[in-house]
Amino acid sequence: MNPTQLATTARALVAPGKGILAADESSPTIKKRFDSIGVESTADARRDYRELMFRAPGSQEFISGVILYDETLRQNAKDGTPLVKVLSDLGIIPGIKVDMGAKPLAGCSGELVTEGLDGLRDRLAEYAALGARFAKWRAVITIGEGMPSQACYTTNAHALARYAALCQEAGIVPIVEPEVLMDGKHSIARSEEVTNEILHLVFGALYRQGVYLEGMLLKPNMVMSGYEASSQASVQEVAEATVRTFQRHVPAAVPGIVFLSGGQSDELATEHLSAMNALKTPRPWELSFSYGRALQAAALKAWKGKPDNTKAAQEAYLHRARCNSAARYGTYTRSMEAGATRGDKLVSQD
Numbered sequence: 001m002n003p004t005q006l007a008t009t010a011r012a013l014v015a016p017g018k019g020i021l022a023a024d025e026s027s028p029t030i031k032k033r034f035d036s037i038g039v040e041s042t043a044d045a046r047r048d049y050r051e052l053m054f055r056a057p058g059s060q061e062f063i064s065g066v067i068l069y070d071e072t073l074r075q076n077a078k079d080g081t082p083l084v085k086v087l088s089d090l091g092i093i094p095g096i097k098v099d100m101g102a103k104p105l106a107g108c109s110g111e112l113v114t115e116g117l118d119g120l121r122d123r124l125a126e127y128a129a130l131g132a133r134f135a136k137w138r139a140v141i142t143i144g145e146g147m148p149s150q151a152c153y154t155t156n157a158h159a160l161a162r163y164a165a166l167c168q169e170a171g172i173v174p175i176v177e178p179e180v181l182m183d184g185k186h187s188i189a190r191s192e193e194v195t196n197e198i199l200h201l202v203f204g205a206l207y208r209q210g211v212y213l214e215g216m217l218l219k220p221n222m223v224m225s226g227y228e229a230s231s232q233a234s235v236q237e238v239a240e241a242t243v244r245t246f247q248r249h250v251p252a253a254v255p256g257i258v259f260l261s262g263g264q265s266d267e268l269a270t271e272h273l274s275a276m277n278a279l280k281t282p283r284p285w286e287l288s289f290s291y292g293r294a295l296q297a298a299a300l301k302a303w304k305g306k307p308d309n310t311k312a313a314q315e316a317y318l319h320r321a322r323c324n325s326a327a328r329y330g331t332y333t334r335s336m337e338a339g340a341t342r343g344d345k346l347v348s349q350d
């Protein structure tokens with residue numbers, strides 16, 4: 001492990017005004033996305049779609065890194081250039097999803113634990129050789145009747161820390177993603193309670209396993225009311241509860257917190273991030289984005305699998321990237337959305 005190199009990469013990923021594009025949908029997930037626009041999910045279609053975002057003119061002003069799926073890390077652009085090189089040449093850092101998905105947790109009906117630790121050391125060595133400089137592992141915490149269980153909290157926290165330690169050993173910056181799902185009828189207070197608990201356990205596990213905090217990023221949910229809750233917290237309430245929660249649990253040594261969008265509308269995901277960055281309260285880390293759906297939904301809708309729509313799809317993607325870049329400074333306003341394409345709700349991101 002080279003701590004200086006890890007810290008430099010982690011800080012570059014949260015450089016001012018920039019955030020991360022999560023384009024690491026697994027094959028089943030991207031198939032569902034393509035089904036929603038009536039496009040067959042072939043390797044070429046997946047390449048064309050991702051390439052149009054990677055090559056969107058000027059995106060490097062707003063995008064610091066892209067999380068890829070295994071297939072994309074090995075894929076060439078239409079002109080034969082490796083997609084990893086397309087990104088690196090633009091100064092965009094390539095990353096890789098390394099978990100093998102959230103699977104049912106034995107003995108805990110309705111709960112999930114993320115798999116993929118077996119053989120991870122070898123896979124990370126290969127990914128580093130292919131050009132990946134950071135990685136992602138997503139753990140899923142569900143709020144519901146009797147959930148989360150202690151087993152769900154502890155098994156996921158432990159796995160996240162094992163993954164993070166292995167990444168750093170391989171010279172790869174781990175993005176540690178404990179996602180408390182926003183689905184459900186729960187209140188914002190319950191979301192805060194569960195997010196507090198998982199963060200406490202995750203940072204305990206990271207400490208015990210010797211993870212170098214300066215060389216990692218945290219990718220959490222925002223603290224919000226469940227989507228089906230009868231009363232929805234305001235943007236200001238979400239911003240205050242989210243920042244308060246992270247102030248209590250995330251050491252100042254961590255360079256950045258890069259939120260997932262979690263199924264929020266494009267505008268709301270941006271508005272929440274902007275409100276957090278506008279708060280007058282101590283924030284020792286950068287507050288940024290690592291959005292999948294909230295960066296891609298409008299582009300997917302504009303593209304529809306047709307080469308003629310490439311430019312419109314790039315513009316839709318760049319618009320969201322620009323809005324989220326403004327949110328990094330707390331200066332986003334809804335007036336920036338005038339005339340923009342709005343993305344449809346998409347199936348959950350893995």
Ligand code: 13P
Pocket residue numbers: 022138177260261262263290291292293294348349350
């Ligand atoms: P969403 O922003 O669509 O939630 O996806 C981010 C992600 O990478 C989830 O793992």
